[in-house]
């Protein structure tokens with residue numbers, strides 16, 4: 001049987017994904033003791049794990065160098081692409097929100113608002129849906145700084161606990177959508193490796209159900 005290559009998002013989603021694979025019965029010692037290694041087999045070697053940055057997980061799955069991947073809905077929304085999104089894994093939960101300084105009115109007034117975000121496409125689509133004309137500024141991280149420093153009127157960013165907003169004098173003005181980790185599959189792999197991929201998908205779906213995950217729309 002040919003090895004299935006699965007791309008995992010390094011960082012926040014990594015631990016939960018490994019825990020899920022362990023619940024499915026795959027020995028993930030190789031991932032837990034990886035050091036600086038980026039590719040490693042798990043279990044009996046039927047799956048090979050590729051550790052990548054979120055946006056690159058999508059690229060590797062879309063191009064078919066990886067058969068499947070685990071990535072946040074935020075990355076899927078921002079980057080788009082052609083692949084199957086087959087499961088909401090129910091972890092990595094957070095949300096996209098519009099936020100600004102406490103008490104600031106971001107909706108009214110004649111001046112075009114300046115919005116800062118790491119997620120330019122998500123922010124653009126959100127304001128287009130509201131028919132609001134805005135100036136968008138790309139910020140690479142710690143986006144909360146932009147309104148505090150006076151660069152932007154508001155931000156579109158990920159909120160999990162709300163601590164970063166609160167500790168910087170900001171508040172959510174509007175929730176945009178929920179985010180969680182998703183399982184994605186390459187289109188050709190789904191046909192060519194149907195049996196192996198479906199077997200793994202079924203195991204993952206069982207695990208997701210057993211955790212009582214209420215799946216959002218895929």
Ligand SMILES: Nc1ncnc2c1ncn2[C@@H]1O[C@H](COP(=O)(O)OP(=O)(O)OP(=O)(O)O)[C@@H](O)[C@H]1O
Nearest residue numbers: 010011012013054072073074075092093094158160
């Ligand atoms: N509080 C949070 N902040 C950011 N992402 C979160 C949070 N909680 C869950 N996530 C999910 O975890 C994924 C990976 O986040 P992580 O911060 O590890 O990587 P990243 O956003 O690509 O940042 P970096 O560029 O620092 O690697 C996100 O794409 C998102 O789906």
Ligand SMILES: O=P(O)(O)OC[C@H]1O[C@H](OP(=O)(O)OP(=O)(O)O)[C@H](O)[C@@H]1O
Nearest residue numbers: 141142143157158159160161162163164
């Ligand atoms: O609601 P909270 O629990 O405070 O989490 C949200 C924060 O976490 C993320 O930032 P991250 O730590 O990934 O750093 P970054 O801003 O440099 O991307 C996100 O962009 C928020 O800043």
